[in-house]
Amino acid sequence: MIKFENVSKSFEDADALENVNLTINKGSIYGLLGSNGAGKTTLLKLLSGIYIEDQGSVTINDQSVYENTMIKDQLFFIPDHPYFLSQYTITHMGQFYKNIYSNWNEERFQNLIKAFQIDPKRKLHRFSKGLQRQCAFILGLSTMPELLILDEPMDGLDPVVRKNIKSLIIEDVAEREMTVLISSHNLREVEDICDYVGILHKGNMLIEKELDDLKSDVHKIQLAFKDGSPADIFKGLKLLHSEKRGSVLLCIVRGNEADIRTRVKEYEPVIFDILPLTLEEIFIYEMEDVGYAIKNILD
Numbered sequence: 001m002i003k004f005e006n007v008s009k010s011f012e013d014a015d016a017l018e019n020v021n022l023t024i025n026k027g028s029i030y031g032l033l034g035s036n037g038a039g040k041t042t043l044l045k046l047l048s049g050i051y052i053e054d055q056g057s058v059t060i061n062d063q064s065v066y067e068n069t070m071i072k073d074q075l076f077f078i079p080d081h082p083y084f085l086s087q088y089t090i091t092h093m094g095q096f097y098k099n100i101y102s103n104w105n106e107e108r109f110q111n112l113i114k115a116f117q118i119d120p121k122r123k124l125h126r127f128s129k130g131l132q133r134q135c136a137f138i139l140g141l142s143t144m145p146e147l148l149i150l151d152e153p154m155d156g157l158d159p160v161v162r163k164n165i166k167s168l169i170i171e172d173v174a175e176r177e178m179t180v181l182i183s184s185h186n187l188r189e190v191e192d193i194c195d196y197v198g199i200l201h202k203g204n205m206l207i208e209k210e211l212d213d214l215k216s217d218v219h220k221i222q223l224a225f226k227d228g229s230p231a232d233i234f235k236g237l238k239l240l241h242s243e244k245r246g247s248v249l250l251c252i253v254r255g256n257e258a259d260i261r262t263r264v265k266e267y268e269p270v271i272f273d274i275l276p277l278t279l280e281e282i283f284i285y286e287m288e289d290v291g292y293a294i295k296n297i298l299d
Contacts, residue, residue, distance in 0.1 A: 001024070001025055001060075001061060001062075002047065002147070002179065003022070003023055003058075003059050003062075004020050004022035004023075004043070004046075004057075005021060005059075006019050006021060006055065006057075007020045007043075007046065007053045007055065007056035007057070007058060008020070008053065008054050008055040008056060009039075009042055009046060009054050016042040017039045017042055017043060017053075017203045018203040018204055019055075019056070020043065020200075020205050022043075022198060022205060022208065024196065025196075026179050028173075028179060028180075028196050029170075029173060029180040029193055029195055029196070030180065030181050030182070030198065031182050031190035031191075031197045031198070032044075032181060032183040032198050033183075033187065033190065033197060033283055034183075034199060034200035034201055035201055035287060038200040038202060039200055039202075039203045040151075040183040040200055043183075043200065044149050044181065045077075046065075047060075047147075048065070048072075048075060048149050049067065049068065049072055050077075051066075052066040060074075060075070060147065073101060073102055073103075074145060074146040074147060075145050075146065075147040075148070075149060076101075076140040076143050076145040076148055077149040078133075078137065078140050078148075078149070078150050078151065078153060079151050080151045080155070082136035084124040084125065084132070084135070087123055087125070089123055089124060090113060090135050090138065091120045093135070093139055097142070097143060103143060104142060104143055104144070105142050105143075106142075108144075109138065109139075109142035112137075112138040112142065116134050116138060116161070118134065118135060118138065128156070130157050130158065133153075133156050133157055134157070134165075137165050141168055141169075144176070145178060146179065147178070148169070148172075148178060148180045149180075150180065150181065150182045150183065151183050152184055153165075153182060154184070154186060155186075166192070182194060187278070187279045187280040187283055190279060191211070191280075194211055195211055195212075196210055196211065197209060197214055197279070199286060201287065206286065214279075214282060215277065217254055217255070217256075218240070218253070218254050219253050219254075219257060219275075220250070220252055220277050220281070221250070221251045221264070221272070221273070221274055221275070222248060222272070222273040222275060223248065223249040223250075223251065223264065224247050224248050224249065224269060225267065225269050225270060229244075233263070233264065233267055234251070234253065237253055237254075237263060238253060238255055239251060240252040240254055240286070248271065252277075252285045261274070
């Protein structure tokens with residue numbers, strides 16, 4: 001189990017994280033969302049042991065991560081810009097990691113090189129961004145990590161490669177109970193693979209929930225009334241957003257669906273529909289609720 005307990009981290013006079021609490025269970029895929037500059041990459045680097053927290057604790061199975069070689073042997077971090085040693089091929093990098101990670105799987109490494117059709121003799125710095133990211137996944141998955149940490153993991157990958165990589169990740173989670181933490185701006189990718197979601201904003205954790213629970217707690221409602229919308233229709237409910245389109249009122253409301261239905265039906269609307277919300281829409285309106293200016297995507 002991964003735990004952040006009251007974690008704060010600053011750089012010079014800027015607070016990157018403030019009293020963050022976060023729990024990730026073993027064998028889960030956790031999506032970390034947030035605005036630009038929210039502190040997502042700082043959180044990932046704290047978990048991977050690159051940074052040390054100023055306050056609080058970052059632990060994996062109750063052990064501190066920073067300068068803990070036993071814990072680091074069990075995790076692999078793929079940053080937004082994967083790093084390879086100068087002039088190295090993927091074969092050279094494989095030999096390098098083989099000497100570092102005790103669970104290195106050479107057979108899997110060779111099979112993945114063939115599956116992704118990577119030239120083992122070509123130097124990595126000559127590859128495109130997408131091919132470099134594929135190589136990072138090949139290396140990372142070949143270490144057989146207990147924890148895989150990903151920062152914008154699918155950036156630069158074509159749809160077929162994305163699908164193959166997601167299948168490999170899901171397979172490892174199912175078979176080995178590998179834990180995955182993904183930070184991404186591509187919310188459709190996160191929605192497709194994650195079972196837990198956390199939203200970080202200005203260094204603070206706003207929400208941490210199972211994805212299904214998050215979706216069941218926020219609703220898009222379409223309403224129309226004979227004589228205009230009643231002024232107090234949403235009294236007692238948490239209204240995140242509303243806008244009028246002709247005679248139709250579109251609203252985003254947080255709360256229990258049954259309570260919302262009961263409340264709205266009291267006013268006898270001529271149109272009343274509860275529509276499905278994507279994770280992208282939920283993220284936008286949760287962020288709008290805390291004052292983050294985002295373009296409306298209700299269309």
